[in-house]
Amino acid sequence: MGKPQVPISVTDLKFSIEDIEDFLSGPVNPKFQTPYVPKLWKTKDGDEVIIREAKKEEAEAMLQTLKQLIDHKYDRDFYHLVGVRTYSEILAWAQNRIKDSYVIVVTSPDGERQSIVNHRFWDDNVAISLHTITFKRKSNLGIMAYASKIEHAFDFVGVNEWWATFESPFGFRMGFRYVHTTKPWPQVQHELGGSRVYYIDRETWNNVVKPKLKERNLFGERPVSEEVLKKTYPLKPTEKLEVEI
Secondary structure, eight states, X not given: OOOOSSOOSOSOOOOOHHHHHHHHSOOOOGGGGOOOOOEEEEOTTOOEEEEEEOOGGGHHHHHHHHHHTXXXXXXXXXXXXXXXXXXXXXXXXXXXXXXXEEEEEEEOTTOBEEEEEEEEESSSSEEEEEEXXXXXXXXXXXXXXXXXXXXXXIIIIOOSEEEEOOSSHHHHHHHHHTTOEEOOTTTSOOTTTSOOOEEEXXXXXXXXXXXXXXXXXXXXXXXXXXXXXXXXXXXXXXXXXXXXX
């Protein structure tokens, strides 16, 4: 322990918890919390879902579902790994221990959660994809949800690059479909374990990816009426997991 080189009037300095919390909390830039405008999407079977931003007070409902995946019986298709990592990210987001994180949920019309996607902002130029996890078997639900968080980063916040990495073959297939390019590795690494960075720039998003999503009916539609949106609150935990195991 260091000893001051001059006499100090007291031997102990007390700090309030409030003062310490300012040092421990992840910084929040209001720009990166630009609200995501809700939208609707219909599956090929006609099922309707609502895509909207999540509220921190809804974290408990998210964690209840994610906690079920923290079990070795889900150690297939990387659900176990993705479940654990997403759980920690949602917990850190709720408790202010992650910088500039943003969470979007996909719900049924009555508010049952069907998917969670999250990302965070490195700076004004780069958004970092964290995880995409779905709990219901609906055609292309995961791809649509993944595209929604990219949309938030490019179209609402205004970044220039989207950085992702993929932990499963299913995730890689999604990135492959939407023209992700690879950064040099190991010079450039993704924060999720130092894996390769697969990225999309703004030009590719506007000229290739977004038109392709719209063409395949994977973008969704706006507006969502206040009456419909209101029914998705409070967020309900997923009643039955439908994961590919």
